[in-house]
Amino acid sequence: MNTWLAQHQDAILLALRRLAAAPLNNVLSVLAIGVALALPAGGQMLLANAMRLPGTTSAVPQISVFMLASAERRAATEIESRLGKYGGVKHVQLLPKEETLARLKSNSGLRDVIEALPANPFPDALVVTATDERPESMEKLAAEFRQWPKVEHVQLDSAWVRRLDALLKLGRTGVMLLGALLGAGLIAISFSIIRMQVLTHRAEIEVSQLLGATNGFIQRPFLYYGLLLGLAGGIAAWLLVGAAALWLRAPLGELVRLYDLTLVLQSLDARDSALLLGLAAGLGWLGAMISLRQHLQQP
Amino acid sequence: MIRFDRVSKRYPPGVDALSNLSFEIAERQMVLVSGHSGAGKSTLLRLVAAIEKCTSGVVLVGGQNVGALARAALPYLRRRIGMVFQDQKLLFDRTVFENVMLPLSIAGFPRRDAAQRVRTALDKVGLASREKALPIMLSGGxxxxxxxxxxxxxxxxxxxxxxxxxxxxxxxxxxxxxxxHEFHQVGVTLLIATYADDLFPAARRLRLDHGKLLP
Structure with a gap:
């Protein structure tokens, strides 16, 4: 075990020595990898922040039942009770019109307009969560509620949530696609750098083979080279994304405030950071391995 | 220790480097392979170390048919054989100490034992004081x-x-x-390809001429 560890330690030290031997080349390579990885990582950061916006954490579709403006509170509570016993309804919440008005006053920029109104224009409303969230079942329920007395309007609230959810899904797919493309780019960068390294150290490889080195022994420092290069690229990407988050925080915060929302742009969280660094190191290692396989399998 | 049984080696496009060689070398022998340039001396050594495979015949080293060894088994054979190459094949970006350490690192020797062995080997060849030097700083000898x-x-x-x-x-x-000679005295089997056979008067001789063994 000690020997095994010592051989890996030697391989890492040799890889570090080779990295340090060509500092400018390697810094530029790390920067290229960093910029390539920063694009999908930055996209992931924006998506994660978008998910934190109020209203996006839950994509549960709901049905809003609006009472007639002239209807008394008793009518609304009767409907609430009826809904509570209705098959297919999971949860029902009564929103009295006074509460709706107060919430709108405190949360929106329309306070002055609302205060200028002679009377409360909102009806009592009920928010229904269904047991079956499929669109056709929800539509059926909504159609039934529309027939009930003193009900003015029934609205399916899922549409905008679904639109946002679809947008986020599209964003996630885009980030994954970009990540896959640029990940392949990282493998290609690592492949050619290791190929150059192999050519540079051809004599050493030959001597090692003549002295009884296995392919594993010969490959090890090159694999660590690729891994360290990828990891350094990942760290560069992480720093770039962090710097971008700091830079964009104030203007983005200002933008979302215009929509009555609050957002403090956060850089990648611990999970995403670990994923970025792990993937970068892994792809660097993979590029090196493909390159070495190609070289060492030659007769 | 070494046995050649009707061994031939042909390089494309049909150049015979060795033709139908048969001989045996016992353990602890010192054997010189002599002959003119191109006689096949280096090829013979390369067959023993399984750097190349013979075209026909059998090469046995320590009872193992080296021509039939799987690629994965070659490193373990080579670790049992010491090789001094005509062009030395030193690593010029590594120190004297690191060059000598390489075979031990490859074989997975514990570091402390390996360092001791390296110093002993360097002492034996009179380079104990040069262990930190780079090979480029050394003379040809x-x-x-x-x-x-x-x-x-x-x-x-x-x-x-x-x-x-x-x-x-x-x-x-x-x-x-x-x-x-000192290594021979401690029981090492030596196979030396050389034209300067006057330096090894006591050694057995194998004389090659155009790939054929002379009687």
Missing amino acids: EQQRLAIARAVVNRPTLLLADEPTAHLDKETAADVARIF
Whole structure:
């Protein structure tokens, strides 16, 4: 075990020595990898922040039942009770019109307009969560509620949530696609750098083979080279994304405030950071391995 | 220790480097392979170390048919053989110490034992005081002695040397020959390809001429 560890330690030290031997080349390579990885990582950061916006954490579709403006509170509570016993309804919440008005006053920029109104224009409303969230079942329920007395309007609230959810899904797919493309780019960068390294150290490889080195022994420092290069690229990407988050925080915060929302742009969280660094190191290692396989399998 | 049974080696496009060679080398023997340039001396050594495979016949080393060995088994054969190459094959970006350490690192020796062995080997060839030097800083004779130290640090039972005294002056060549004699005295089997066979008067001789063994 000690020997095994010592051989890996030697391989890492040799890889570090080779990295340090060509500092400018390697810094530029790390920067290229960093910029390539920063694009999908930055996209992931924006998506994660978008998910934190109020209203996006839950994509549960709901049905809003609006009472007639002239209807008394008793009518609304009767409907609430009826809904509570209705098959297919999971949860029902009564929103009295006074509460709706107060919430709108405190949360929106329309306070002055609302205060200028002679009377409360909102009806009592009920928010229904269904047991079956499929669109056709929800539509059926909504159609039934529309027939009930003193009900003015029934609205399916899922549409905008679904639109946002679809947008986020599209964003996630885009980030994954970009990540896959640029990940392949990282493998290609690592492949050619290791190929150059192999050519540079051809004599050493030959001597090692003549002295009884296995392919594993010969490959090890090159694999660590690729891994360290990828990891350094990942760290560069992480720093770039962090710097971008700091830079964009104030203007983005200002933008979302215009929509009555609050957002403090956060850089990648611990999970995403670990994923970025792990993937970068892994792809660097993979590029090196493909390159070495190609070289060492030659007769 | 070594047995050649009707061994031939042909390079494309049909050049016979070795033709129908048969001989045996017992353990602890010192054998010189001599002959003119192109006689097949280096090829013979390369077949023993399984660097190349023979076109026909069987090469046995320590009872193993090296021509039939799987690629994955070759490293383990080579670790048992010390090799001094004609062009030395030193690593010029590594120190004297690191060059000699390489076979031990490959074989997975514990670091402390390995360092002790390296120093012993360097001491044996008179390079103990140069362990931190780079090979480029050594003279031709010192580089050859470094190559010998690297070949013997694993304490192999078989040592192959391809023209170990080529390009050396008479005094340095004698010094290198003395080192080989010392290894022979401690029981190492030596197979040396050389044209300077006067340096090894007591050794058995295999004379090659155009790939054929002379009687």
